[in-house]
Amino acid sequence: MSALIEMKDVEKIYQKGRHSVHAVSDAAITIEKGEIIGLVGESGSGKSTIGKMLIGLEAPTNGFITYQGANLWNKTKFKRSLPGEIQTVFQDPQSSLDPRMTVKEIILEPLYALPSKVRKEKGGLDKLMALINRVGLKAEHLERYPHEFSGGQRQRIAIARALITDPSFIVLDEPTSALDVSVQAQVLNLLKELRQERNLTYLFISHNMSVIRYMCDKIAVMYKGKIVEMGTAKCIFENAQHPYTKILLSSLLSIQDTTSQKLLFAAPEKSESKNACVFFERCPSRTSLCEESPSFEQREEHHHCACHY
Ligand SMILES: Nc1ncnc2c1ncn2[C@@H]1O[C@H](COP(=O)(O)OP(=O)(O)OP(=O)(O)O)[C@@H](O)[C@H]1O
Numbered sequence: 001m002s003a004l005i006e007m008k009d010v011e012k013i014y015q016k017g018r019h020s021v022h023a024v025s026d027a028a029i030t031i032e033k034g035e036i037i038g039l040v041g042e043s044g045s046g047k048s049t050i051g052k053m054l055i056g057l058e059a060p061t062n063g064f065i066t067y068q069g070a071n072l073w074n075k076t077k078f079k080r081s082l083p084g085e086i087q088t089v090f091q092d093p094q095s096s097l098d099p100r101m102t103v104k105e106i107i108l109e110p111l112y113a114l115p116s117k118v119r120k121e122k123g124g125l126d127k128l129m130a131l132i133n134r135v136g137l138k139a140e141h142l143e144r145y146p147h148e149f150s151g152g153q154r155q156r157i158a159i160a161r162a163l164i165t166d167p168s169f170i171v172l173d174e175p176t177s178a179l180d181v182s183v184q185a186q187v188l189n190l191l192k193e194l195r196q197e198r199n200l201t202y203l204f205i206s207h208n209m210s211v212i213r214y215m216c217d218k219i220a221v222m223y224k225g226k227i228v229e230m231g232t233a234k235c236i237f238e239n240a241q242h243p244y245t246k247i248l249l250s251s252l253l254s255i256q257d258t259t260s261q262k263l264l265f266a267a268p269e270k271s272e273s274k275n276a277c278v279f280f281e282r283c284p285s286r287t288s289l290c291e292e293s294p295s296f297e298q299r300e301e302h303h304h305c306a307c308h309y
């Protein structure tokens with residue numbers, strides 16, 4: 001495997017009037033070709049912001065993001081010479097699919113955003129038919145509108161739309177969170193099969209650890225805009241180091257597990273220090289050392305963690 005995407009020292013600050021929101025700080029992620037990397041963390045931890053910087057929706061405030069070795073962003077300008085290479089599927093197919101467009105128009109739309117020369121190479125009705133069959137839709141669906149479909153079918157439409165330009169990399173932002181559990185499994189399996197068939201690379205965003213375990217080769221855990229732990233799925237699930245990762249995992253463990261219970265019910269306490277560890281407030285193991293933010297250090301091969309302990 002070789003690196004498809006590299007993020008280094010990436011920071012994103014949103015300005016809200018006179019306030020600034022530090023949505024992402026010091027993010028460093030390497031995404032290898034062909035892998036599924038999971039991004040997990042609670043609401044507001046910065047997962048979607050990372051996804052948006054990778055698909056061109058938000059410019060990083062600082063830092064570097066490269067795609068196949070070349071900068072993805074030139075200050076606030078997104079690289080234009082990647083026709084259709086990077087695509088996305090969002091959580092809520094209800095709001096991400098334009099209700100006034102037919103399924104055919106929705107799926108073909110990303111092709112029309114490409115330069116005409118590239119479009120001709122990638123286009124063709126045969127390809128559209130093969131694609132809709134592959135995602136589990138039928139020819140007769142093409143002239144219908146999104147509201148005529150179930151949540152699972154709508155997500156299949158969104159997947160076909162993402163695949164029409166033959167991308168290499170897809171950001172999947174909570175792609176199955178809005179679906180029933182049984183439908184969720186079908187869509188996850190479809191995504192896994194497509195990765196294999198098309199040699200795709202995914203950034204898979206979720207707050208659900210069991211979905212992450214099912215899907216991902218590598219996992220990055222975020223808390224308040226920082227990546228606090230990153231490693232192979234095996235490292236994270238068998239040898240989690242960060243107390244926050246342990247809390248996330250405790251949702252999968254039995255209720256008798258006393259360490260995780262202790263972690264879950266730790267009394268919050270604010271630090272006076274501006275430079276404290278992001279997890280200080282909720283960490284049951286905090287000491288005075290944690291008033292100083294820990295660096296992101298290697299724990300074992302392919303496993304990094306930001307914690308003094
Ligand atoms: N356009 C924006 N303007 C200002 N603040 C924003 C904007 N988008 C996101 N934020 C803030 O940045 C932080 C990170 O948001 P983000 O959407 O990346 O979180 P998330 O991990 O995807 O959360 P969720 O699980 O709820 O989707 C949050 O504090 C959020 O309020």
Ligand SMILES: [Mg+2]
Nearest residue numbers: 047048049173
């Ligand atoms: Mg989000």
